[in-house]
Amino acid sequence: MPYVTERNITDIVLDRWRAVPDPRLRQIMQSLITHLHAFIRDIEPTEQEWITAIEWLTRTGKLSTDKRQEFILASDVVGVSMLVDCINHRLSGGxxxxxVTGPFHVHDSPDLADGADIAKGAPGELCYIVGSVRSLGGQPIAGATLDIWQADGEGLYDxxxxxxxxxxxxxFKSGDDGAFVVQTVLPVPYSIPMDGxxxxxxxxxxxSPMRPSHIHFLIDAPGHHQIITHLFKKSCPYIETDVVYGVKAPLIAEFRLLPAGSATPPGEISNQSFWLLQYDFVLQPTAEATLAVSSTESAAARRECNQA
Amino acid sequence: MPYVTERNITDIVLDRWRAVPDPRLRQIMQSLITHLHAFIRDIEPTEQEWITAIEWLTRTGKLSTDKRQEFILASDVVGVSMLVDCINHRLSGGxxxxxVTGPFHVHDSPDLADGADIAKGAPGELCYIVGSVRSLGGQPIAGATLDIWQADGEGLYDxxxxxxxxxxxxxFKSGDDGAFVVQTVLPVPYSIPMDGxxxxxxxxxxxSPMRPSHIHFLIDAPGHHQIITHLFKKSCPYIETDVVYGVKAPLIAEFRLLPAGSATPPGEISNQSFWLLQYDFVLQPTAEATLAVSSTESAAARRECNQA
Structure with missing residues (x-):
């Protein structure tokens, strides 16, 4: 073996780490070592800087609990969560x-009837979400599952x-015409946790540590690529500077303020003003999604898919 | 702002993170984001793989204590600790x-007289270390501090x-002629902790998770570049595969086994066989060390300095 020098160490380490039986883990470790060494050679950290980095990583691990994942937050603010999301969901332009999923999704949300109120007295301004779930060709998708979650009108999750x-x-479930109605409160911008x-x-x-106003959706329908997404409130002052880089142009939606006396989506006359968000979700059939992801010949074309 | 796509996200993140007042932190974050995104684009992790990575980092943080630093161990086994060490100690060839320092150095080791026994009944075979501390030109350095630590004959640190x-x-302190004598036990190979x-x-x-047999030295003398180093036992079976990549050719030293009846370095006739390690440390005067590190014109030349 050649003995270690500053010049040969990366090659020596890469060579050693070829001894990984699983080909995927081997590929990941080869890439990790290559990029990590390139980073170190680029910044040439002092020993004290490297210790500072080690201590930061350690603290980040210790802060993480079932309810708070500080490493995911770290991944969010450097755009890595969003990059991973882009790579895993290369969908057609339509x-x-x-x-990003964010840290607040749960797997046991209650099943609610069309038009039900998820806010149940939460602080905030009355808001209705109406829309439909459709397939790429425009056909309504009946019985699609819409798992919806958001912060209340004070910017807090449960x-x-x-x-x-x-x-x-x-x-919620979409109706025979693909439509759904949800009652809630208007989401407001909020800061990521800044105490860690x-x-x-x-x-x-x-x-800016702010996330723009948004509502989360996980939408699932047989035969279609499942999506986890947000709708963002157009003209929110933080929409251009989302700290986790989650905003994509097609997800910016208009929340309209209607005056008291207007008819609500369930058909009653409201005695207070309310917000109305109207949005049609378009799901890509699974075969097409699979095709888009599995084709190795059109990688560049696929990277364009998700463009605004 | 352009909205996020797979193609533009790295540029958007880099642009956002220019808003860092401290130039060094800005440089580090720009480099980190560049290399981290390149890694992600290279391996294209599934969402499950990314969660697995997040969970591994979290567990690594939670495992770390005052006595165990799992992130340093992680940095060790991918050669990053050793690369940081190389970058910070570009010394003349002589x-x-x-x-690497390793995790077992402490700052309050006892001061001992020349020839003292650091093993004090520890398990292992009797061993003497003799040698001198010299400057690059060959002049003995009197009063150099030698902070020595090692695992016992069963491979365990205190x-x-x-x-x-x-x-x-x-x-220990070197004498007027730069010389020192230490009594100890023969170090043995040991495995890094494998329970984390x-x-x-x-x-x-x-x-292989094994480190070859070695003894640690921190050597300090006024006017000279401080070094933290090991001496490795020549022909140890793990010397070519040190799991933390710490072996450099000039640090491989011969431990000779002398028969009972031989004179020990302190001058007594030993009634048992013993090992003898003879080594002369050469320190670089600080001015030269500073020069070597500060010169930006000879980066390539400096990278050769530490070669075997």
């Missing part, structure tokens, strides 16, 4: 694009309020 | 090269035995 019951979330290691890093920047 | 007293370590997240990764490889 399909509703995906965006997990952040400490309650035991699910709140500001629910699972990611917050410590962000306060050393002049980057 | 100087004794540095190697921290791993759980005792409260420092053991298998001590601080790094061990879980290593068991998925066919890479």
């Amino acid at each position: 399909a509703t694009p995906t965006t 997990a952040q309020r400490g309650g035991d019951e699910p709140w500001m979330r629910g699972i 290691s990611v917050g410590d890093l962000m306060t050393q920047t002049e980057i | 100087a004794t090269p540095t190697t 921290a791993q035995r759980g005792g409260d007293e420092p053991w298998m370590r001590g601080i 997240s790094v061990g879980d990764l290593m068991t998925q490889t066919e890479i």
